[in-house]
Amino acid sequence: MLEQDENTLPDIPTTTFEALGLCESVLTAVREAGYKAPLPVQAACFAPVKEGRHLVVQSRTGSGKTAAFGLPLLHRIRYEDRRPQVLILAPTRELALQVHQEIEKLAVGTGLESVCIYGGTRFTEQLEKLHAGVHLVVGTPGRVLDHHRRRTFRTDSVETLVLDEADEMLSAGFYEDIRKVLDALTGLQQVLLFSATLPPNLQGLIRKYMPEPVKVNLSQDRVDVDRIDNVAYAVDPTQTKMRTLLGVIEAEDPSAAIIFCNMRHTTEAVTSYLRRRGFDAALLNSDLCQTDRETVMARMKAGHQRLLVATDIAARGIDISFLPCVIHYDLPDDVQQYIHRTGRTGRVDRHGRAISLLTLKDTTSIRRLEWSYGIKLKLLETPTREETLKMLADRRIREMKEMIEAGRVIPDEFQVMAREIMADPDSESLVATLIDAFLTSKPLSEQPENSHGSKHRENDRGPSDRPPRPAGDRPAGGGGGAGGSGGRRRR
Numbered sequence: 001m002l003e004q005d006e007n008t009l010p011d012i013p014t015t016t017f018e019a020l021g022l023c024e025s026v027l028t029a030v031r032e033a034g035y036k037a038p039l040p041v042q043a044a045c046f047a048p049v050k051e052g053r054h055l056v057v058q059s060r061t062g063s064g065k066t067a068a069f070g071l072p073l074l075h076r077i078r079y080e081d082r083r084p085q086v087l088i089l090a091p092t093r094e095l096a097l098q099v100h101q102e103i104e105k106l107a108v109g110t111g112l113e114s115v116c117i118y119g120g121t122r123f124t125e126q127l128e129k130l131h132a133g134v135h136l137v138v139g140t141p142g143r144v145l146d147h148h149r150r151r152t153f154r155t156d157s158v159e160t161l162v163l164d165e166a167d168e169m170l171s172a173g174f175y176e177d178i179r180k181v182l183d184a185l186t187g188l189q190q191v192l193l194f195s196a197t198l199p200p201n202l203q204g205l206i207r208k209y210m211p212e213p214v215k216v217n218l219s220q221d222r223v224d225v226d227r228i229d230n231v232a233y234a235v236d237p238t239q240t241k242m243r244t245l246l247g248v249i250e251a252e253d254p255s256a257a258i259i260f261c262n263m264r265h266t267t268e269a270v271t272s273y274l275r276r277r278g279f280d281a282a283l284l285n286s287d288l289c290q291t292d293r294e295t296v297m298a299r300m301k302a303g304h305q306r307l308l309v310a311t312d313i314a315a316r317g318i319d320i321s322f323l324p325c326v327i328h329y330d331l332p333d334d335v336q337q338y339i340h341r342t343g344r345t346g347r348v349d350r351h352g353r354a355i356s357l358l359t360l361k362d363t364t365s366i367r368r369l370e371w372s373y374g375i376k377l378k379l380l381e382t383p384t385r386e387e388t389l390k391m392l393a394d395r396r397i398r399e400m401k402e403m404i405e406a407g408r409v410i411p412d413e414f415q416v417m418a419r420e421i422m423a424d425p426d427s428e429s430l431v432a433t434l435i436d437a438f439l440t441s442k443p444l445s446e447q448p449e450n451s452h453g454s455k456h457r458e459n460d461r462g463p464s465d466r467p468p469r470p471a472g473d474r475p476a477g478g479g480g481g482a483g484g485s486g487g488r489r490r491r
């Protein structure tokens with residue numbers, strides 16, 4: 001965590017966008033976005049970023065960090081010079097896209113030309129944009145380096161580098177790529193680091209690339225927020241973990257949730273399990289093709305998808321403003337990751353709920369969580385097998401009754417069939433078969449099933465963010481391709 005020192009800004013008084021000195025078009029854009037006043041991190045960062053200072057910013061999840069660097073950078077860009085002046089890097093494609101969208105939203109009317117460059121998509125469109133001239137580039141490190149190598153991205157004009165989720169970007173998996181990017185940015189004048197969690201060991205980088213940085217620490221070493229309820233359910237050893245999850249979803253009944261798993265194959269198993277039981281569950285992991293990743297994310301953000309079962313690909317930065325609940329199906333290995341996953345709920349000033357499923361082996365992780373962040377998980381009573389099954393049945397009955405009440409027309413043949421089934425000695429099995437067929441044939445989601453079943457962790461480091469390779473060559477972690485990066489974790 002950041003220490004306070006003489007460069008640390010004091011408490012920021014509440015202010016207005018007008019008082020910050022936003023230009024007319026950006027003022028209109030923030031109003032259009034529905035932002036009434038700058039959030040504390042935005043008020044704190046505006047002047048120093050605009051003045052070209054280096055910044056190290058720690059501010060909790062959902063506190064408005066994107067606009068905190070976006071707004072002043074829009075005032076720093078020289079619009080008459082259409083060479084890349086700002087490069088913003090993010091750890092996943094989803095986050096890069098989101099950051100790009102937020103900045104484009106704020107830049108309406110400024111004349112900003114920008115591009116988002118990330119893997120899994122065709123080069124052509126990105127190339128055309130770069131070729132036409134852009135002021136600002138958002139991207140993931142792998143694809144940015146590819147464009148640099150192909151000389152399609154002139155890195156020497158970049159003056160400002162932003163590392164969103166800076167601690168993740170400087171962790172072992174990304175460090176090599178970031179170092180290469182830093183070497184390529186020969187005209188670099190300003191580095192901005194933003195995250196909710198910043199470890200103290202960034203000093204080497206700060207000393208080398210960021211003399212006399214302004215430090216903004218709005219977390220006061222409490223990265224977690226009071227408005228999030230951290231609760232837990234012990235996995236009942238007589239039930240499977242998935243059955244426990246089912247009981248928890250039924251008992252908690254969140255209107256929407258992201259369910260985080262540590263492994264890709266677990267996300268696949270959990271998604272299938274939930275869908276089979278009639279839940280509107282979608283899958284997000286890096287085995288999906290880029291189009292499916294974007295479709296799923298868009299459905300979730302639009303509120304059209306109730307449950308998203310995801311790897312840590314969705315842990316950092318993703319903003320689904322209304323998301324009421326995050327479920328840690330597996331506790332993350334790294335306690336910081338708990339903060340980031342949990343931070344998908346309780347955005348800005350909303351209330352959120354983080355639910356963990358605990359097995360015996362999680363005891364040490366919980367201790368570390370308590371010790372590092374002072375988070376105490378409130379243990380709730382796990383629904384028993386009988387309670388879970390009853391809740392599930394009640395829900396289905398309720399749904400069917402709603403269909404009848406809505407005036408659903410049932411053909412006569414079915415009424416006769418129902419009578420015959422009830423008179424049959426095997427009626428229970430017959431009805432169960434019907435329910436099974438009904439639930440599995442229901443169009444629960446437009447997302448295609450994914451059955452690759454790979455057993456690797458993942459993120460957007462490495463081969464998947466490289467240019468498309470010949471058909472049949474699937475990034476599977478470890479298997480050839482990116483020299484020296486076989487040890488990279490993938491989400």
Ligand code: ADP
Pocket residue numbers: 034035036037038039042059060061062063064065066067317318319321347348
């Ligand atoms: P962080 O990066 O700190 O996790 P984001 O930049 O993703 O947070 O912002 C969280 C949410 O807050 C987004 O939905 C964003 O549109 C919204 N937001 C940003 N600035 C403001 C503001 N000044 N007033 C209200 N909402 C804001």
Ligand code: MG
Pocket residue numbers: 065066164317
């Ligand atoms: Mg963010």
